[in-house]
Amino acid sequence: MPDIPLVPALWRFPAHPASVREARHAVAQALPQDLRRCLADDLGLLTSELVTNAIRHGTSQRDERVELVLWPADGHYWLAVSDPGTATGHRAAREADGESGRGLLLVDRLAAAWAVLPRDLRGTSVVAGLPLRE
Template identity: 70%
Template sequence: MPEIPLVPAHWRFPAHPTSVRRARQAVAESLPYGLHSRLGDDLGLLTSELVTNAIRHGACREDEDFIELVLWPADGHYWLAVSDPGTGKPELVRPETDSESGRGLILVDSLATAWTVRPRPTRGTSVIAGLPFRQFG
């Protein structure tokens, strides 16, 4: 008999800056008890960066649009997908030294084992990033 996978955690938040903290807290609270704190910190940072980018670059109307998060364990990783209604494709770029923004995907790239951008079947874009949990503990 095959092993039955866990049901992914799923949230929807308004495309508003206050949702970044709420999303980070929701992800942290969904992790199993006893999981090494570094995984929670790294997932929190990934969540903050991806949700911030989705709000800034993927949402059109903060009073109408939503950001969706899905978190699930698979293949020795915790995978986080952050989706927004936008059609743009986030790209990894190196900002100018004195730039005050533009480093979010650099952090994602350095933390995640793998990450990608995928169009959603109906509307929008998802950024998916994975953190290994086998390296902790």
């Protein structure tokens, strides 16, 4: 009989800046206790950056939602952050003393792999994976 895989964790948050902290907390709490020490900081940073980008660039109305899915697979913990927008996730040029523009650079540094994927009906998802290391 095959092993039954873990069911991915799923959350939907309002397109509001307060959702960034709530999303980061939800993801940290969803990690197994033995992995929190080694993954919580990096996964929290990924969550913050991707949810912030989704709210800023992927939503246009307050009643829209940002969706998060977290799941383990292939030696990684994967995070998908989805929004109804059509942004492509380009790394924008930034000024050295600017207050923004570093989000996807951080994602690129932290994640073993990441991509922006179109959703079937509407919107995009940014999927990023962190390797399991203890």
